[in-house]
Structures are given as C-alpha cells and as structure tokens.
C-alpha cells in the first residue's frame with residue numbers, strides 16, 4: 001500500500017499532482033512519500049511488537065537520502081551502515097551511535113576507527129581476519145568493539161543471484177560450521193566484546209522459508225556457543241523482505257514475517273535485531289520521467305524514449321528488474337511499447353513489448369516502486385549528471401537532493417599541466 005494514487009485522473013504523490021513537481025524541478029526526478037515511509041516503518045514495527053526485545057536498524061544502502069533517514073530516525077529506527085559515508089549520514093540524520101550497526105566485508109581500518117569513535121552499537125564482522133584487525137585497533141585506543149559474527153548459513157534465498165548473500169560461495173559471513181571456533185577465538189582478544197551472531201541471506205525475498213531455514217541454523221549456533229561457555233545476548237536477523245514490483249504480486253507481510261520469527265526465535269533469550277531496507281522504502285518512491293519522443297519501428301512495438309535512463313535507475317539493466325510504468329495523466333488508451341532511456345547501451349531498457357498507458361512525446365510517466373536501490377545507485381554515465389530527489393508530505397513538497405548538473409561533475413576534473 002502506498003500513497004501514489006490517481007485523483008481526478010491525475011497521478012499524485014499524497015496530495016501533490018506529479019505534474020506540479022515536474023514543472024517545479026524538471027525530470028527525471030525521484031519522488032518519495034513521507035506518509036508511505038512512515039506507514040511501512042510502522043507496519044514493520046507492528047509486525048514485531050509481540051517480541052520481547054527488538055532493535056530495528058534501517059538498511060541505509062536502500063535509500064540513504066538524509067530526509068528519508070530523518071523520517072526513519074523520527075520513527076525510532078537505528079541504522080545498518082556499510083561504509084564510513086553511510087555512518088556519517090546516519091549520525092547527520094540524528095541516529096545515535098548505539099543504534100548503529102556496521103556491516104560489510106571490506107571495512108577499512110579508517111572506517112573501523114570512525115565506528116569506534118562514534119561509539120556504534122555493533123560491528124557485524126564478516127571474517128576472523130577482520131575481527132583480529134578490529135580488536136587490535138580498538139585495544140590500541142583503550143576501547144572495546146562490540147561485535148556480532150555474521151555467519152553464512154549456506155541457504156538459497158531463491159532471489160536474483162546478484163542479491164543472494166547466504167550461499168556458501170557468496171563472499172559474506174563466515175561458514176556456519178566454523179563460526180563457533182571463530183567466535184570463541186575472537187572473544188578472548190582484548191579490544192573486542194563478542195555479543196552476538198548475525199545473518200542476512202539476500203534481498204527481495206518472496207518466501208519466508210529460506211529465512212526460516214537460516215534462522216533455525218542460527219538458533220542451533222547460539223545453543224552451541226552457549227554450551228561452549230560463550231555469552232550470546234544479540235541475534236541480528238538481517239533484512240531481505242521483498243516488495244511487489246508488479247501489481248498483483250504477493251509478498252509476505254511484516255505481520256507474517258514477525259509471526260515466523262516469533263515461532264522460530266522467541267525462546268532464544270536475546271535482543272532480536274533487524275535490518276530492513278527495501279520493505280520500508282521500496283514502495284515509498286517513484287521515478288518521474290518525461291517522454292522525449294516515440295520512435296516508430298517498421299515492425300513491432302514502438303520505442304518510447306523517456307528522459308530517465310539506466311544511470312538514474314539501474315535495477316532493470318543490472319538485475320533485469322521489472323518496474324510498473326504508468327502515465328501521470330492516462331488517456332484511457334493503451335499501447336504495446338518498448339520503454340527505453342537515451343543512454344548508448346542496449347541495456348538502457350526499462351521494458352520490452354510491455355502493455356502500458358498510451359504515451360506521446362511530452363507526456364509524464366512514472367516507474368513505480370523506485371524508492372529502494374534507485375537514486376542511491378545512480379551514476380553520471382553518459383555525462384548525464386545526478387538525478388534530483390523530492391519528498392512529499394501531504395500537500396507540500398521539497399527538494400531533498402539537488403540535481404547535480406554535468407558541469408558540476410566536469411568542474412571536479414583536472415587536466416594536468418603536462419597535457420596542456
């Protein structure tokens with residue numbers, strides 16, 4: 001459920017007609033709905049409300065915009081960060097150190113120091129090597145890094161291969177059969193406090209079963225660690241809940257997810273931690289675009305060339321992902337079209353042979369469900385600059401990320417003297 005609906009035949013974000021935003025800031029532009037962000041954050045919290053001790057950290061990589069993070073922070077969510085840049089954003093948005101979890105296989109020494117100095121709540125360490133390095137860095141400063149060990153449970157998340165993270169061959173976590181040994185060895189190092197275990201098996205999951213399989217294995221590991229005399233007070237269950245990109249697709253609700261977690265994990269006697277990203281912000285954004293021209297083809301569907309491209313929304317090019325496409329002011333007629341961007345790559349294709357609202361040059365359209373892994377993956381490929389972002393709140397809206405023009409990017413480049 002989101003707040004992008006037609007009012008009197010015009011697609012609106014909450015109470016703002018999308019044409020108003022296009023007129024004010026141009027296209028392409030990402031448009032986020034504050035009410036939708038809040039609705040999803042609250043639905044996620046409500047789904048877990050029956051569990052005794054819960055910590056929710058919004059996975060910033062899904063949408064790191066400061067205004068989006070501010071909404072999350074006002075909803076009481078912490079942050080799951082995967083870089084020093086994300087850590088700085090979380091702090092800037094008002095999330096406090098203890099509510100921040102730092103994940104990722106490649107934390108640099110500088111990022112570890114940054115996390116320690118911010119007093120973050122938990123480092124999710126992904127290898128014994130990383131744990132040893134972090135312990136040394138913390139000890140040298142007279143500090144202790146609070147850590148969970150991320151395990152790779154070797155389960156198939158049954159999602160796109162590029163966003164599956166819990167198979168043995170993926171780079172994430174330590175093999176679960178070696179986890180107890182690694183945890184025990186790290187726990188004795190000065191500079192480290194091992195307090196828990198973590199898993200995150202992938203993104204855009206459509207079924208709960210792979211998550212349940214992973215959680216069962218994590219529960220067995222907790223029992224094994226405790227039997228060996230280790231203390232385990234936290235279990236981080238990661239993120240991964242998927243969202244429907246196609247009208248009519250059905251995904252598990254936060255309530256169903258919470259019920260499964262309750263069934264599998266309620267006897268663990270730990271604080272259960274969660275790192276939702278997409279499920280909170282995916283449906284809370286659209287990418288608004290304008291049709292540049294419709295290029296008739298001699299045989300088959302015409303090409304609808306829009307002003308958004310793969311540099312603005314990479315998911316279709318990267319994962320073959322589907323985004324529903326709707327006209328902002330539908331005429332009532334339909335067309336079968338190939339929807340493409342202007343970039344000089346065949347991969348810059350949003351849809352082939354798709355049945356969509358009839359579109360003509362100058363018309364506005366949206367790619368729906370673009371609030372997660374959208375603007376954050378943007379690049380300036382083809383020297384197109386960086387896409388602008390807007391947030392709507394009822395009848396008002398504000399630019400929450402300026403469009404970065406190609407000239408600003410060129411201005412950061414230098415031609416060395418010896419080429420002049």
Ligand SMILES: *Cc1c(COP(=O)(O)O)cnc(C)c1O
Nearest residue numbers: 059103203239240275276277278
């Ligand atoms: C990406 C990521 C998440 C969030 O995944 P979603 O599918 O957006 O919920 C959570 N935890 C970790 C460690 C991640 O890398």
